[in-house]
Amino acid sequence: MKYLHCPIAEGMAPSDGLGETCGPLLALLDQMLLHYEGGGRAIYLHSWAGCGRAGLVGAGLLSLLRPDLEAAALLEWVQSYVNNKLRLRPAGAPEASLSARSCLRLPRAPASLGQPAAWAALAGPIQAVFSSQVQSAYESRACDVLPTEAVVSGVCAKPHLRSPQTEPQRRFVASFVGEVRAAHGATGGRAGLGT
Amino acid sequence: MEPSGFKFESDWSIGEGRQGWSNWLISDRLMLGQYPGAQPAKVGPSVADGRKHVQLLLSAAAVDCFTCVQAEVPPQDDASSWVDAAAQGQGFVRYLPTALEIGQTGELTLILTLTLTLTLTLTLTLTLTLTLTRRAGFREVPALPHS
Numbered sequence: 001m002k003y004l005h006c007p008i009a010e011g012m013a014p015s016d017g018l019g020e021t022c023g024p025l026l027a028l029l030d031q032m033l034l035h036y037e038g039g040g041r042a043i044y045l046h047s048w049a050g051c052g053r054a055g056l057v058g059a060g061l062l063s064l065l066r067p068d069l070e071a072a073a074l075l076e077w078v079q080s081y082v083n084n085k086l087r088l089r090p091a092g093a094p095e096a097s098l099s100a101r102s103c104l105r106l107p108r109a110p111a112s113l114g115q116p117a118a119w120a121a122l123a124g125p126i127q128a129v130f131s132s133q134v135q136s137a138y139e140s141r142a143c144d145v146l147p148t149e150a151v152v153s154g155v156c157a158k159p160h161l162r163s164p165q166t167e168p169q170r171r172f173v174a175s176f177v178g179e180v181r182a183a184h185g186a187t188g189g190r191a192g193l194g195t
Numbered sequence: 196m197e198p199s200g201f202k203f204e205s206d207w208s209i210g211e212g213r214q215g216w217s218n219w220l221i222s223d224r225l226m227l228g229q230y231p232g233a234q235p236a237k238v239g240p241s242v243a244d245g246r247k248h249v250q251l252l253l254s255a256a257a258v259d260c261f262t263c264v265q266a267e268v269p270p271q272d273d274a275s276s277w278v279d280a281a282a283q284g285q286g287f288v289r290y291l292p293t294a295l296e297i298g299q300t301g302e303l304t305l306i307l308t309l310t311l312t313l314t315l316t317l318t319l320t321l322t323l324t325l326t327l328t329r330r331a332g333f334r335e336v337p338a339l340p341h342s
Contacts, residue, residue, distance in 0.1 A: 001259060001298050003291055007266035028262070035260050036224065043225050043260040044252055050217060050229035053264040058220045058227045065221070081220045081227055163227075 002040065004031050008053045011165065013172035029060055052165030055081070059164060059173040067184035071174040078163050078173075203228075205251045207244040216240075216248045226256060230265070232293070235286025242288055249294050253301060261294065 006028035014022040032043055047053035059078045063069065069077070164170050201219035203226060208214075217228020231252065232245035240248070252258040261271065269276030271291035 001261070001291075001295055003270070003272050004260065004262040005270040005272075006262070006264050008264045009266045028264070032225075032260075032262065041257040041259045042223060043262055044217065044228060044231065044256070044258045045220075045225060045262045045264070046217070046228050046230055047264050048230050048234065048267070050227055054227045057262075057264050058225060061225060062220065078220065081218050 002035060004028060004035075006057070008047075008056075010048065011052055011169070013056055013164075013166070013169040025057065025060065028057065029064060032061055033064065051163040052169055055163030055165065056169045056173060060176055063173075063177045063180045067180045069177070070181070071177040074177055075164075075170065075173060081163060203251075203256060205248050205255075207240040207248070209238055214240075217252075223257070226252070226258065230268075230287065230290075231261070232290035233286075233288040245288065245290060246293055246297075249290055250297055253294065253297050261291065 006024050008025075014025055032045075035043060045054050045058055055078050058081070059074055062077065063074055066074070162170075164173055201222045203215070203218050205217065206213040206215045216231065217226050219225065220227045231248050233240055233242045263271060268287045269279075271277075271289055274289075277289045
């Protein structure tokens, strides 16, 4: 059992895009990729509610695996994750079948994910920590379970049901995706996770 | 639009309904979710809810790596910091020991199952061999003629 920890303050994102404050995040993403490359199976990535910071890091990893995706498509992908997760259903109601999963996999990965060049292009000095500013208390959203209709794909009126959650996080993801795409030549280096 | 939002069936009771813990972002490889244990939300999951979720993560999702991006909790593998956090009433319950315990139990169960299966297979093979040998009356198999 592996455990990784990269402290990010609630609602926050690295403050300078892919600059110095991004170092710990890049190191974390590197560790996650190494886990897969070393034969690891599944990673459970969590923040408190699983929307903001988890969405940010998940989007970052996804962009490295799929540098062909533009920021809007990637954000929509991440948003649809949270749309499902926060869906409230009556007690005892059955869940949807998972049978579709098997035919919706990412492309099989090449022998190497081809990350070293990307990291060399992206990673700055690993020295800074993220901003320590903490957003408002969790209570404001923890119990606010909303019906499905409150969420629409890609755009959500309720900030706490968005993923990544805050505007700085979403801006960061967009910037990150742009840098990754540039490093990969927009469509080159397509990679995915084999099973 | 790429495929996404792969549902993972693990939830906990909240009010009149059920609340999902997590979901796949990349099918079978990357799951995103909330803190997998009891936490200080006004109406949050219990310790038992958290344990059940972790059990499902290990058994049904084959999770072998937990990644935490919270600054408000100590690292799960730093037990002494968690003692301080508990003393400060932060309300998060450490989940990694539960995951390790469940993982070890699962490994032990697997080893016992494999051992039992191997023993049964060997016993059956030996019994079958002896039975066939007795029926054959220890006759030698004639050699194949040379061509």
